[in-house]
Amino acid sequence: xxxxxxxxxxxxxxxxxxxxxxxxxxxxxxxxxxxxxxxxxxxxxxxxxxxxxxxxxxxxxxxxxxxxxxxxxxxxxxxxxxxxxxxxxxxxxxxxxxxxxxxxxxxxxxxxxxxxxxxxxxxxxxxxxxxxxxxxxxxxxxxxxxxxxxxxxxxxxxxxxxxxxxxxxxxxxxxxxxxxxxxxxxxxxxxxxxxxxxxxxxxxxxxxxxxxxxxxx
Amino acid sequence: xxxxxxxxxxxxxxxxxxxxxxxxxxxxxxxxxxxxxxxxxxxxxxxxxxxxxxxxxxxxxxxxxxxxxxxxxxxxxxxxxxxxxxxxxxxxxxxxxxxxxxxxxxxxxxxxxxxxxxxxxxxxxxxxxxxxxxxxxxxxxxxxxxxxxxxxxxxxxxxxxxxxxxxxxxxxxxxxxxxxxxxxxxxxxxxxxxxxxxxxxxxxxxxxxxxxxxxxx
Amino acid sequence: xxxxxxxxxxxxxxxxxxxxxxxxxxxxxxxxxxxxxxxxxxxxxxxxxxxxxxxxxxxxxxxxxxxxxxxxxxxxxxxxxxxxxxxxxxxxxxxxxxxxxxxxxxxxxxxxxxxxxxxxxxxxxxxxxxxxxxxxxxxxxxxxxxxxxxxxxxxxxxxxxxxxxxxxxxxxxxxxxxxxxxxxxxxxxxxxxxxxxxxxxxxxxxxxxxxxxxxxx
Amino acid sequence: xxxxxxxxxxxxxxxxxxxxxxxxxxxxxxxxxxxxxxxxxxxxxxxxxxxxxxxxxxxxxxxxxxxxxxxxxxxxxxxxxxxxxxxxxxxxxxxxxxxxxxxxxxxxxxxxxxxxxxxxxxxxxxxxxxxxxxxxxxxxxxxxxxxxxxxxxxxxxxxxxxxxxxxxxxxxxxxxxxxxxxxxxxxxxxxxxxxxxxxxxxxxxxxxxxxxxxxxx
Numbered sequence: 001x002x003x004x005x006x007x008x009x010x011x012x013x014x015x016x017x018x019x020x021x022x023x024x025x026x027x028x029x030x031x032x033x034x035x036x037x038x039x040x041x042x043x044x045x046x047x048x049x050x051x052x053x054x055x056x057x058x059x060x061x062x063x064x065x066x067x068x069x070x071x072x073x074x075x076x077x078x079x080x081x082x083x084x085x086x087x088x089x090x091x092x093x094x095x096x097x098x099x100x101x102x103x104x105x106x107x108x109x110x111x112x113x114x115x116x117x118x119x120x121x122x123x124x125x126x127x128x129x130x131x132x133x134x135x136x137x138x139x140x141x142x143x144x145x146x147x148x149x150x151x152x153x154x155x156x157x158x159x160x161x162x163x164x165x166x167x168x169x170x171x172x173x174x175x176x177x178x179x180x181x182x183x184x185x186x187x188x189x190x191x192x193x194x195x196x197x198x199x200x201x202x203x204x205x206x207x208x209x210x211x212x213x214x215x216x217x
Numbered sequence: 218x219x220x221x222x223x224x225x226x227x228x229x230x231x232x233x234x235x236x237x238x239x240x241x242x243x244x245x246x247x248x249x250x251x252x253x254x255x256x257x258x259x260x261x262x263x264x265x266x267x268x269x270x271x272x273x274x275x276x277x278x279x280x281x282x283x284x285x286x287x288x289x290x291x292x293x294x295x296x297x298x299x300x301x302x303x304x305x306x307x308x309x310x311x312x313x314x315x316x317x318x319x320x321x322x323x324x325x326x327x328x329x330x331x332x333x334x335x336x337x338x339x340x341x342x343x344x345x346x347x348x349x350x351x352x353x354x355x356x357x358x359x360x361x362x363x364x365x366x367x368x369x370x371x372x373x374x375x376x377x378x379x380x381x382x383x384x385x386x387x388x389x390x391x392x393x394x395x396x397x398x399x400x401x402x403x404x405x406x407x408x409x410x411x412x413x414x415x416x417x418x419x420x421x422x423x424x425x426x427x428x429x430x431x432x433x434x
Numbered sequence: 435x436x437x438x439x440x441x442x443x444x445x446x447x448x449x450x451x452x453x454x455x456x457x458x459x460x461x462x463x464x465x466x467x468x469x470x471x472x473x474x475x476x477x478x479x480x481x482x483x484x485x486x487x488x489x490x491x492x493x494x495x496x497x498x499x500x501x502x503x504x505x506x507x508x509x510x511x512x513x514x515x516x517x518x519x520x521x522x523x524x525x526x527x528x529x530x531x532x533x534x535x536x537x538x539x540x541x542x543x544x545x546x547x548x549x550x551x552x553x554x555x556x557x558x559x560x561x562x563x564x565x566x567x568x569x570x571x572x573x574x575x576x577x578x579x580x581x582x583x584x585x586x587x588x589x590x591x592x593x594x595x596x597x598x599x600x601x602x603x604x605x606x607x608x609x610x611x612x613x614x615x616x617x618x619x620x621x622x623x624x625x626x627x628x629x630x631x632x633x634x635x636x637x638x639x640x641x642x643x644x645x646x647x648x649x650x651x
Numbered sequence: 652x653x654x655x656x657x658x659x660x661x662x663x664x665x666x667x668x669x670x671x672x673x674x675x676x677x678x679x680x681x682x683x684x685x686x687x688x689x690x691x692x693x694x695x696x697x698x699x700x701x702x703x704x705x706x707x708x709x710x711x712x713x714x715x716x717x718x719x720x721x722x723x724x725x726x727x728x729x730x731x732x733x734x735x736x737x738x739x740x741x742x743x744x745x746x747x748x749x750x751x752x753x754x755x756x757x758x759x760x761x762x763x764x765x766x767x768x769x770x771x772x773x774x775x776x777x778x779x780x781x782x783x784x785x786x787x788x789x790x791x792x793x794x795x796x797x798x799x800x801x802x803x804x805x806x807x808x809x810x811x812x813x814x815x816x817x818x819x820x821x822x823x824x825x826x827x828x829x830x831x832x833x834x835x836x837x838x839x840x841x842x843x844x845x846x847x848x849x850x851x852x853x854x855x856x857x858x859x860x861x862x863x864x865x866x867x868x
Contacts, residue, residue, distance in 0.1 A: 051713060059714055062702060064756050066715045066811055078329045079348025105715050107809050110793055110801065112295045130347060131296030133382055133430040135791045138351075139648060140813060142761055150761065151651055158758055160717055162791060165350055204651050211645030213350040214573055217585055217638050268496060279485060280493055281500045281539050283594055322498050324592050327576055327584065352574045356865060357596060359544055367544065368868055375541050377500055379574060421868050428862030431790055434802055434855050512763045513782025546729045564781060565730025567816055567864040572785075599784055647784040 050106075060157035067161035068115045069141065070101040071209040072123060072168045074183065081215045084189040084206070085168065087122060088180040096179075098197040100206065102161070111135065111162060119166060122178040128170030137162040138212035141205055152201035165209050186215040267323075277374035284378035285332045286358065287318040288426040289340060289385045291400065298432045301406040301423070302385065304339060305397040313396075315414040317423065319378070328352065328379060336383060339395045345387035354379040355429035358422055369418035382426050403432040484540075494591035501595035502549045503575065504535040505643040506557060506602045508617065515649045518623040518640070519602065521556060522614040530613075532631040534640065536595070545569065545596060553600060556612040562604030571596040572646035575639055586635035599643050620649035701757075711808035718812035719766045720792065721752040722860040723774060723819045725834065732866045735840040735857070736819065738773060739831040747830075749848040751857065753812070762786065762813060770817060773829040779821035788813040789863035792856055803852035816860050837866035 051059065059065065072085035089099045103118035105111060112131060119129045141161040143154035152161075172181040188194060190210050195203030210216040268276065276282065289302035306316045320335035322328060329348060336346045358378040360371035369378075389398040405411060407427050412420030427433040485493065493499065506519035523533045537552035539545060546565060553563045575595040577588035586595075606615040622628060624644050629637030644650040702710065710716065723736035740750045754769035756762060763782060770780045792812040794805035803812075823832040839845060841861050846854030861867040 055713070059710065061758075062706070063710055063714060063758055064717045064760075066717055073350060075348075075350055078327075078333050079350050080329060081350050105811065107712075107714055108795070109715075110295075111791060111811065112297060116295050130384075131292075132349070133290060133292055133296050133298050133384060134355075135431040136787060136789070137791070138787070140762060140786045140788070144759065151648070160756065160762065167347075167350060207650055208645045208648070211642045211650065214352040214585070214642070216641060216645065272496070276493065276497055278541075279489070280497060280541055281543075283498045283500055322594065324495075324497055325578070326498075328574060328594065353570060353572070354574070355570070357545060357569045357571070361542070368865070377539065377545065424867055425862045425865070428790075428859045428867065431802070431859070433858055433862065507784060509782075509784055512761075512767050513784050514763060515784050544729075546731060550729050564818075565726075566783070567724060567726055567730050567732050567818060568789075569865040601781075601784060648786040 064158045064160050066105040067102060067143075067159045068105055068111055068118060069161045069163040069205065070115060070119055070129075070166045071163070071206060072101060072119070072127070072129065072166055072172070072181070073213070075167045081165075081186060081210075081213045083183040084186060084210070084215075085123075085172065085181045085183055086189060086194070086206070087174065087178045088182060090177050090179055092177075097199050098182075098194060099178075099199075099202055101166075115164060115166070119168075121176055122174060123168065123181060124171070124173035124175055126170045127168050127172045130167045130169060132164060132166070137164050139163050139205070139208045141201070143200065150201075151204045154200055163205055163209065165213055186210050187217065190216055281375045281377050283322040284319060284360075284376045285322055285328055285335060286378045286380040286422065287332060287336055287346070287383045288380070288423060289318060289336070289344070289346070289383055289389070289398070290430070292384045298382075298403060298427075298430045300400040301403060301427070301432075302340075302389065302398045302400055303406060303411070303423070304391065304395045305399060307394055307396055309394075314416050315399075315411060316395075316416075316419055318383075332381060332383070336385075338393055339391060340385065340398060341388070341390035341392055343387045344385050344389045347384045347386060349381060349383070354381050356380050356422070356425045358418065360417065367418075368421045371417055380422055380426065382430055403427050404434065407433055498592045498594050500539040501536060501577075501593045502539055502545055502552060503595045503597040503639065504549060504553055504563075504600045505597070505640060506535060506553070506561070506563065506600055506606070506615070507647070509601045515599075515620060515644075515647045517617040518620055518644070518649075519557075519606065519615045519617055520623060520628070520640070521608065521612045522616060524611055524613055526611075531633050532616075532628060533612075533633075533636055535600075549598060549600070553602075555610055556608060557602065557615060558605070558607035558609055560604045561602050561606045564601045564603060566598060566600070571598050573597050573639070573642045575635065577634065584635075585638045588634055597639055597643065599647055620644050621651065624650055715809045715811050717756040718753060718794075718810045719756055719762060719769060720812045720814040720856065721766060721770055721780075721817045722814070722857060723752060723770070723778070723780070723817055723823070723832070724864070726818045732816075732837060732861075732864045734834040735837055735861070735866075736774075736823065736832045736834055737840060737845070737857070738825065738829045739833060741828055741830055743828075748850050749833075749845065750829075750850075750853055752817075766815060766817070770819075772827055773825060774819065774832060775822070775824035775826055777821045778819050778823045781818045781820060783815060783817070788815050790814050790856070790859045792852065794851065801852075802855045805851055814856055814860065816864055837861050838868065841867055 073081045074083040074085075076082050087099045087101065089097055091097060101118050101122045103114065103121065105114040109117075112135075115131060116129070119127060123129070141152045141163050142150045143152040143157070143159040143161065144150055145155055145158060147153045174181055184194075190207050198206070207216055290298045291300040291302075293299050304316045304318065306314055308314060318335050318339045320331065320338065322331040326334075329352075332348060333346070336344060340346070358369045358380050359367045360369040360374070360376040360378065361367055362372055362375060364370045391398055401411075407424050415423070424433055507515045508517040508519075510516050521533045521535065523531055525531060535552050535556045537548065537555065539548040543551075546569075549565060550563070553561060557563070575586045575597050576584045577586040577591070577593040577595065578584060579589055579592060581587045608615055618628075624641050628640075632640070641650055724732045725734040725736070727733050738750045738752065740748055742748060752769050752773045754765065754772065756765040760768075763786075766782060767780070770778060774780070792803045792814050793801045794803040794808070794810040794812065795801055796806055796809060798804045825832055835845075841858050849857070858867055
């Protein structure tokens with residue numbers, strides 16, 4: 001089975017081809033990289049940070065690519081995690097897998113803005129995620145194209161991912177390739193049966209997330 | 218000047234004498250220590266974990282006492298800290314000092330419940346604090362009765378405090394001995410002039426809190 | 435089966451009865467609380483922080499008791515954990531269980547000194563532990579006398595434990611009630627079969643430790 | 652004054668042009684990306700992850716570049732930080748500045764290996780750094796080419812840096828462009844006078860490092 005990971009094509013297209021980022025305009029004080037430095041890329045006059053598919057594919061064979069990932073959770077009134085959100089995703093080849101929120105950090109974009117953007121892409125605009133005040137992830141997941149180097153694997157690229165637990169307070173309406181968000185108890189999220197439905201080491205990432213909030217037994 | 222720290226007497230009275238804890242009854246699944254184990258203490262039939270003033274004073278000379286502390290913050294939509302809440306407190310001797318949310322963990326009480334209780338005591342019931350899902354504090358502050366052992370000092374006791382940054386979303390109406398919450402920019406909270414108004418190492422704690430959220434320059 | 439946890443009696447006797455702490459005298463700049471403040475306790479003229487068995491038993495029914503715990507590990511040249519040390523312990527009743535390094539923080543003692551003292555007690559003087567520069571534990575484990583309140587349970591007391599991963603570079607020669615240190619691969623340390631030999635939630639603590647160093651799958 | 656940051660040219664040349672990495676061959680189990688995937692890059696037949704100066708310059712205008720940074724420290728027997736190592740560096744233009752260990756993560760290289768490589772490059776082979784078992788940095792520093800977006804600034808690129816505190820036990824003999832390592836007390840390392848000799852936000856990074864080990868007042 002071909003392993004396809006962090007973010008699948010539909011999302012990448014938005015990431016790299018189309019200048020789609022409504023949020024960048026509405027948030028003064030959080031400037032996204034907006035193409036004011038450097039010369040325009042061929043085929044993308046607006047922003048040198050937006051890459052064509054060919055350019056991104058080339059970069060992925062030459063440089064570690066920076067990602068953010070998020071495990072959405074529900075918490076009770078005292079902050080304790082009660083439920084974990086796991087995405088049901090369709091890969092470009094039509095396979096169905098379980099996953100978490102994941103995506104690339106663009107040129108000029110803060111980690112925080114990238115995290116918000118991918119949460120919104122995957123969970124919809126009414127999810128109301130509460131991003132942590134700390135800039136430090138619960139783990140740094142290193143995805144290598146060759147399996148076995150680490151717990152994480154992505155046959156497309158060497159990706160380094162900053163992974164966060166993010167409480168979500170609103171309603172999730174998955175968009176793009178994320179078909180559904182399934183909320184489950186921490187024990188279920190850590191189970192071997194769920195792990196068998198996840199790829200590239202995501203089940204490990206989920207367990208590390210649960211451990212970081214003291215919800216792993 | 219006598220240094221009076223973590224939580225002053227008015228709060229302690231509530232802590233140890235009066236069986237005051239409305240929250241304990243409304244939150245099933247978060248049982249406070251309720252005296253079901255052990256025999257009743259002399260003069261306190263309800264709960265062996267509630268200590269008389271004399272008993273608490275004795276314990277403070279014999280054991281490290283566990284505290285929680287919280288630095289209340291306001292965050293923007295992406296989780297970044299924009300403001301820090303500093304308390305104006307009147308000590309039992311009528312001195313006015315700047316401080317943060319602070320108090321003892323009771324017998325049988327979870328750290329999380331103690332944190333919530335002291336936030337409510339100091340900021341009022343409409344502060345709506347968002348307790349972090351992680352159980353790990355940003356620092357462990359060790360207060361010694363003898364100054365100079367660490368950055369933290371409390372002439373009453375050896376206290377070990379788990380300190381958290383807590384985003385607050387509602388309206389703060391300080392109660393008890395906390396007179397006022399002053400919201401200030403991170404730079405002001407880290408300034409030497411504010412530090413001179415704080416005691417027992419609280420200015421250090423505030424700077425460590427700011428550093429943990431990347432808001433210290 | 436009676437659950438006996440953090441540190442069994444033989445260790446406690448050293449902790450609280452006998453003024454045994456050779457390290458306290460040899461390390462200038464790390465003063466232990468040595469009874470210079472407060473009046474002497476009855477039956478213990480030297481240090482009010484040393485408690486008789488009766489006094490400690492009483493305190494355990496009235497206050498949360500502060501503990502430190504350590505998971506000893508071996509690391510490779512790049513800091514990655516390769517092995518985990520698990521103690522084989524005899525309880526006072528002669529039962530054999532698996533455990534980790536654990537013990538009480540004394541009055542006047544820093545968390546760091548308590549950690550060093552218990553590592554030395556359990557692993558011997560030639561273990562050469564490398565204590566982390568950070569004061570923050572990988573988790574805060576809350577042991578309650580009533581099972582079910584948290585993942586951690588201790589029928590003797592309400593204990594709050596700061597738990598650390600500590601690389602060990604020397605030779606371990608367990609002392610006191612620790613019979614042996616067994617070094618095992620991270621996968622084995624996280625296994626269900628090992629978990630069945632551990633009590634009071636220690637298997638959970640071990641898994642959280644492994645997660646914090648990215649060694650849990 | 653032109654701000655030149657994370658790693659200056661001499662280091663980059665080693666990074667990207669010359670296939671120089673003696674460590675990669677001696678450490679089985681820590682495979683560096685070695686060109687086994689993807690087609691050879693023009694002008695660099697051995698490894699597509701080694702970029703020419705032109706290619707790297709191009710990448711820096713299009714993608715966030717992943718960095719590691721390290722603050723070397725000396726610790727006492729209980730792990731407490733006693734001294735901080737600050738580098739004296741000559742920039743390619745002959746300016747002298749204070750800095751810390753810093754460099755790019757290569758394609759196929761683990762964060763841990765990149766950290767070790769840059770420590771060795773800047774401190775020499777006898778520094779004997781103790782890399783932390785945890786994969787999580789004390790902060791994530793985001794360097795933007797446009798000043799003011801964050802506390803960190805690099806006019807060459809958008810770099811995202813995972814920053815670690817690393818105890819060093821041996822003798823430092825700086826190599827390449829690092830002229831000298833100056834060991835100083837934490838207070839001096841946090842001082843405004845030192846800050847004025849550092850560029851791109853490195854003084855902020857140093858203070859965050861000190862805060863993470865409880866050594867900032």
